[in-house]
Amino acid sequence: MKLRIILIIILIAFFQSCGIAQRNNKLNSQKDYRGSVIKKNTIKAPKYKISTPDYGRTSFNQVNLKQNEFKRDLNNQIIQIINDTIKNNPGNTAKLNLIKITNAQPNLKDFQIEEYYEIDFNGNNITVGAIDAKGIINGLASLEFELTQNKTPKKNIKDWPNIEKRIMQINLKAMDPEVVKHVLLRLWRGHFNGAFYSIHNSVEFEASKKYCLKDAMSKADFKSICDFGNIFNIEPVLDFAFLSHQNKSFVLEEISPELLFNNQTLDPRNPAVYQLIYSLIDEVIELVDPKIINIGHDEVIGFREKHIVKHGPILPSELFLSNVKKINNYLINKNISVWMWGDMLIAPEDFPNMHPGYFHATKEYRWLIDSIPKNITICDWHYKHYKGKLKQKLDFSSVDFFINKGFQVIGATYNVNEMTRQFSNYIIEKNHPRFNGMIATSWHKLLDGTIKNKEKSDHLKQYDAILEFSANAFWNAE
Structure with missing residues (x-):
């Protein structure tokens, strides 16, 4: 009889602990953000102001930063993000050059000059140029998009915003x-x-x-x-x-x-x-x-x-x-x-x-x-x-x-x-x-x-x- 009572007490304690654990798990799950489904980024870059087609450009699955004239202003994490995006692409490694340019398109406002960028695809060499780091960041965004697109590659891009x-x-x-x-x-x-x-x-x-x-x-x-x-x-x-x-x-x-x-x-x-x-x-x-x-x-x-x-x-x-x-x-x-x-x-x-x-x-x-x-x-x-x-x-x-x-x-x-x-x-x-x-x-x-x-x-x-x-x-x- 005593053994049965002890077993019942043990079982009650066990089920109570399970209930507490379930409640705790429920509370923890409300704070457990990880595991959410993140849908693939299919956003298109805004339409370029000036661009020329290059239907023969090679697909790339990696970019190596060869030259960077914006070291003080640019976080290298951006390059890593680009590589993470394209790592499953078929293709070659591209050499990336980030250069400072001195001239934008004529008659642009100050904010447009700051955000102006150019991209040139030349074989395995890609050059992104800008006057300001803001422009380089825009250019790298367009580059990241282009490297995910094999159907509509561009050879040269020149672009700037119309709203500040x-x-x-x-x-x-x-x-x-x-x-x-x-x-x-x-x-x-x-x-x-x-x-x-x-x-x-x-x-x-x-x-x-x-x-x-x-x-x-x-x-x-x-x-x-x-x-x-x-x-x-x-x-x-x-x-x-x-x-x-x-x-x-x-x-x-x-x-x-x-x-x-x-x-x-x-x-x-x-x-x-x-x-x-x-x-x-x-x-x-x-x-x-x-x-x-x-x-x-x-x-x-x-x-x-x-x-x-x-x-x-x-x-x-x-x-x-x-x-x-x-x-x-x-x-x-x-x-x-x-x-x-x-x-x-x-x-x-x-x-x-x-x-x-x-x-x-x-x-x-x-x-x-x-x-x-x-x-x-x-x-x-x-x-x-x-x-x-x-x-x-x-x-x-x-x-x-x-x-x-x-x-x-x-x-x-x-x-x-x-x-x-x-x-x-x-x-x-x-x-x-x-x-x-x-x-x-x-x-x-x-x-x-x-x-x-x-x-x-x-x-x-x-x-x-x-x-x-x-x-x-x-x-x-x-």
């Missing part, structure tokens, strides 16, 4: 840090020079740790992502929600209701709000030393009547303004450039030929535009066409409105290709020094590599579609 700031959004929510690095390689091939990292409680900063998602990456992982992007001249633009979109992207109501005006909006009257934001900013600066932070302030809940029934009244406009000014002052004292979304500053009735979905200023908010500090860059987003007019020339007069008010403007697009094409071209048409960049947003399209979707390896194609079209539209805007 070319930025792609990367939503970090539940992302595997290693997959993010592979996404950055896609940005490199697309000649983007900025990554718009939407943090969304997905990095374990100490200041906001209690609000973090269970799948949040470590600070070390986030730093490694930013450092990796810097290798390819991809500047980090950090995107935070410092007013609106709470309960999803920053402060959670069930944890800190006292910090909220309503369950979607921070309360600018509470000094603890700024203690939290400033602590987070200081921590971010110490970690990755960003030059640009987007403070959010889009879609403040209550701009539509139906919001008020569910969430309560909209934040008073004077509190919106005080919040912008306080955060802006803190950031400029830290030498950080401040960006914000512009939808709460413009009303649909002022732009009758535009889609009303991205103008959210109520009557109480329309006066704010003249009080917003002029050092702030306005991100003006245009995602949808209006009244079936997609094939006609679209209206982007909100850009003119912001410029005339004295602001720097960055355009933002999403997944409507014709909108992306026309908005990119509008930069060239406008030709204004305070309108010099575009953001390709992706929001929730980046699903491949997320912890919850490891098995869905085809979801990255939605992100790739936005990236590839936007890359070409931004680089070759006309």
